[in-house]
Amino acid sequence: MEWEEEIEERIEIVCNDHNNDDHMMNQKQPLLLRRRINNSSQQAIVGANICPIQSLDYELIENDLLKQDWRSRTKVEIYQYVVLKWSLALLIGLITGFVGFFNNLGVENIAGFKLLLTNNLMLKQKYHEAFAAYVACNMILGAAAAALCAYIAPAAAGSGIPEVKAYLNGIDAHSILAPSTLFVKIFGSILGVAGGFVVGKEGPMVHTGACIANLLGQGGSRKYRLTWKWLRYFKNDRDRRDLITCGAAAGVTAAFRAPVGGVLFALEEAASWWRSALLWRTFFTTAVVAVVLRSFIQFCHQGGGKCGLFGEGGLIMFDVNSAKPSYTTFDLLTVIFLGVIGGLMGSLYNYLVDKVLRTYTGINERGPIFKILLVMIISIVTSCIRFGLPLLSKCVPCPGECPSPPTAGFSIHYDNFQCPPNHYNDLSSLLFTTNDDAIRNLFSNGSDSANAGFQLSTLIIFFVAIYLLGIVTYGVAIPSGLFIPVILAGASYGRLIGTVLDQFTVLDTGLFALLGAASFLGGTMRMTVSLCVILLELTDNLLMLPLVMLVLLISKTVADCFNKGVYDQIVEFKGLPYMEAHAEPYMRNLVAGDVVSGPLFSFCGIEKVGNIVHALKVTKHHGFPVIDEPPLTDSPELCGLVLRSHLLVLLKHKTLFTRERVLTGSTIMNKVKASDFAKPGLGRGIIRVEDLDISQEDMEMFVDLHPITNTSPYTVVETMSLAKAALLFRELGLRHLLVVPKKPGRPPIVGILTRHDFMSEYILGLFPNLNQD
């Protein structure tokens, strides 16, 4: 038993804590270069809660069990897998399309009912009652949305695009794609948009699509007893990533009816990893969504009233029917000017949104009641502006007779509001309507005599009101997309410029509104190709392409000089450890060994159960190196990396424990299946170390870790520059990157790099002088 004692001693030395656990830090630890604790960026704000962050496992885990599983897969099973993957893409498309339609139906009917009620009171000249009814409706809707968010799923607040983006980058924050989030996102978004807030349903639809994909991909929710056994092949993060990318694209398509734009959005903004095959699958999904939406719309149009108040509105498809635009050099200069100012305003928007968000978080953290109160305050402010400002503005006589009396109460350009007959209120046609209709009015052709123009004062008032409302609304506890507020502000800004310059330019004011919207979108979101295609698909006019491209490029360039895109900003604000595609310049001056955090816990190839349980309890790490020691090998050598989740599954199988330190490789295969180690979805599938029930006797036994050890983790040498290691980490989507020593003869592993070790706040905390360079 001499060697056993020796190993015991080695565990005291080698198998040490790789964690932020304080009491372990005081042990003597000569193994590592330095002792560092990385406790920055291990947690994120999701909703207003603080929750721990994990990474997703995109690496091919090569352990004996899974290798055997691959080898034993038959051709039928592989075929089944391919068919299932396409079927899931189809299902995601169908369900997202349906949800998108349902969302529109809900918004149009609720908002329609509300506006009809108010308008009818207005027609009877009961202005006070109308105002009260309007404010009350909005407040009830807003409070309901906030209550859903606050009590059921705080993660459903906000746009959702930053969360999806972070997930696809490999960040697994609790419940961001959970079924409860999906539920709240759908209903909260309907209530919020119908409640007159300056929010969009586009961002929430992206999140909804991703949630649907996640729910399908994880084989239903075990918590809600919705599971399908035949989905077990997808119980890994690689396949889920693909599905969620499809889901995000489907969401954009459902929101904008833009199938190509959806694919490009997923590619440009959402996804961090991409393959050509994924492009195809995403395209298929968005095509399905487009077909589903089309069918539903046809059904509604044919069926006269089957869809309630669902009119031409919803499912925005704006119509900028300007003919082939020709333009002069002066027009081009105007467009460039528009782009520059749009970029400036866009980056200012981002700056202000960030400030407001930080303020609101302080309020939201105090509890659900405060969340709801904040929403109600914003609701009242919004209602007052939407109702009050038009009341103050003066009426305009209609050119000739005012068309079609406003019976339906919405989607009408010549809005009567408080005006005498044959007059209309142009501000109320922008403010006192749904956001989609306001955009449609702003984009309407200026030279078309059937359309009413807008007064300059109306546009200025509307622009200021919407710009500010958009900023103060984001961050309250309702699902709130950013696309619509930005498009509204941008379109009114563009139309304003267009109206001012009407004498000097041949471009239509409706086209100016579109270009203004493009400039604001470019300035806040910093996307290019996808925005361009989405705008083209929305407005159905390809000939404006060059101008839209120009404006987007200019506004993005200008805005990039000041700050990050709004989604990146929110990701950063939430503390989600997002891996950028490029390495920061200072990373070239550091090597992997400089930042690797420690001290490190490691296991022997055949480890005592007690040691494993102890390590799992005192650390929160998700990967542990396994080192084979004499007498199994001649000298200590790195066997591989074992995951916490796999260890927990192994520890549940007590029949695998042995009294002696022996290799049980072949027998283990008969007792456990690879599918036992598959990654469970959210909910109750996750085993925690506290749930393990291991007797004191078992603690003294041994277990062979070789069958579950990933024998070929990716490694880098400690002298590799951090920039190069970051590139490897990002490109391959790793969770753990093992750092090995340069010189032989030292212990075979220096430490483990995780996502958190590449975050700038951590690195700049270690080396404060880097920041000055």
Add this chain to the structure above:
Amino acid sequence: MEWEEEIEERIEIVCNDHNNDDHMMNQKQPLLLRRRINNSSQQAIVGANICPIQSLDYELIENDLLKQDWRSRTKVEIYQYVVLKWSLALLIGLITGFVGFFNNLGVENIAGFKLLLTNNLMLKQKYHEAFAAYVACNMILGAAAAALCAYIAPAAAGSGIPEVKAYLNGIDAHSILAPSTLFVKIFGSILGVAGGFVVGKEGPMVHTGACIANLLGQGGSRKYRLTWKWLRYFKNDRDRRDLITCGAAAGVTAAFRAPVGGVLFALEEAASWWRSALLWRTFFTTAVVAVVLRSFIQFCHQGGGKCGLFGEGGLIMFDVNSAKPSYTTFDLLTVIFLGVIGGLMGSLYNYLVDKVLRTYTGINERGPIFKILLVMIISIVTSCIRFGLPLLSKCVPCPGECPSPPTAGFSIHYDNFQCPPNHYNDLSSLLFTTNDDAIRNLFSNGSDSANAGFQLSTLIIFFVAIYLLGIVTYGVAIPSGLFIPVILAGASYGRLIGTVLDQFTVLDTGLFALLGAASFLGGTMRMTVSLCVILLELTDNLLMLPLVMLVLLISKTVADCFNKGVYDQIVEFKGLPYMEAHAEPYMRNLVAGDVVSGPLFSFCGIEKVGNIVHALKVTKHHGFPVIDEPPLTDSPELCGLVLRSHLLVLLKHKTLFTRERVLTGSTIMNKVKASDFAKPGLGRGIIRVEDLDISQEDMEMFVDLHPITNTSPYTVVETMSLAKAALLFRELGLRHLLVVPKKPGRPPIVGILTRHDFMSEYILGLFPNLNQD
């Protein structure tokens, strides 16, 4: 001097041949597991020549010299670099736009002149003379194009897209992006397209754009004394890759006037690596191209005759002005049927193109004269079909009076040809015209009374003729794009189906032609999103989107069951070692150590000059491991990897040689600059080992390799599965991947994996039984 002898002995043992050189193979070599030679796929067919293949260096080479260079870069230099990169993108856009316009101008004028000449003879009823003139013109144009290809740049033959695709995958075959190739590609393409061949100018434009980008990126050609010193920052493969991606996108845009389609093409088909930042830069480049083209076209239209015969044709923008298409379930079934048949025909097309290509290569290899003869034969066949078949078809009376007499001789739908007055020949309006005009005619609206319809027989004859001509034309020694032949065949097939089903469907025959073209494109090229967007941008009708998507998805799915896409097939045929994005299934059953080729040459940290020269002479390898030995270190340890090109530069600096084995790290920095090691462009910049003039005395001296050794090459353990290693190799775009032993105590490196070691022909050659699984 005892240790020196010891090291000498070690070199005999460790520093052994990693190469396919036979005489080295007979030395005793106990270091490696196996001795294998990988001499498959080290060479490719470019044009009809066999040329050696290298990989490009996308890895961050971290040696002391370059690290010092990074650190010494000032902020001004970094800013300069960014500005330069954008300026280059702008320049690529401008030049590609200009070349695209010039190309069209050339084609339209030459083809216009030819058709005018023939038509005038026809009007005088001189049919024999007309035929002779037509055949002679075509043959002269064809022979000129072939002569350019055969004598100046064989690499310019064919589409060029496979070569660009391979380059962007990291394959550097000689002269595929050389200035001579650019020259021949531009002029050869003009001559070939004007010469009436069933070839397109789109593929060549992509290649042209890539060549322009390469020329700019490498700072001009040293061979032609076109160099700009301030471009030296771009003397590395990473920056060139980005520029060439922009160039490829610019080429598509210049060919189709499809800026968004261009970006998507580069993304979906051309590029193997992609970042979000690149999307933006590519988009900028294509926007520039679109603006340049638009300006030139306006210039031509305004200037009455300034552009010669350059009419409405060229720069294809087809007009399928069908109104909002509504469709029934029957129509959908028709479209699905169209897609299935299109997929089948597309994969058959690929199969036949491959067969013909293999046949032609045998002919082309015999010499330039044979190449030219082959082109002339095809030219005569094409001319006979183009002229003869319409002669045989019967004339159709015009509905009412035939519009506008055919004076210009081209771009006329009602083609008089040999017919009596007030009759027209519908087959000649497809065959006896430019390819662009034929497509325009096929896409024309069937219900529009101003357009002539096509007889069923005409469409059948045309379809068969073009399908076969397209197949036999690809592979001859002229620049020949595949888009146009495929669109022509597909459009006639679609229009044929549309004409047959005209009674039963509400869809327009012009729309059927478009869907047919989409189905053929999907069936041959297997792209989805990019084709969809290109077709939409070409035809300027977004409302057809769902149908086009459907057809593309179906035809691609069907065709994928049979064979690869045509570009992949050509890449494979040419022997270009393309790394696929996914690993083959059998790679999961192999480990890296199984395929690593050997034996291996390695150097010591301070190596004798003679040994280096010997190694460089007897091997063709481009990377050599550097191993530090006692007494520099305690035991042999891997120092890193040194590139052949860097060694050659080092050997030119004889002042760095030392008489003793000493470290010269710090002094070397003063004698050489990092820019000396920058990768030169094509031409005379490359040093060959034969050019080194090293005296016998120098051979006995030592040189310190540490400053130029990449101290952190990517490594994998020998037991990593080949699939996982392939993923690493592909995702990071590596050139060399070092395989290290699992057990300590063995020599620190097992071997080096290169691109060639992942090729299936090599692996299946080593393990023939894998193929059966």
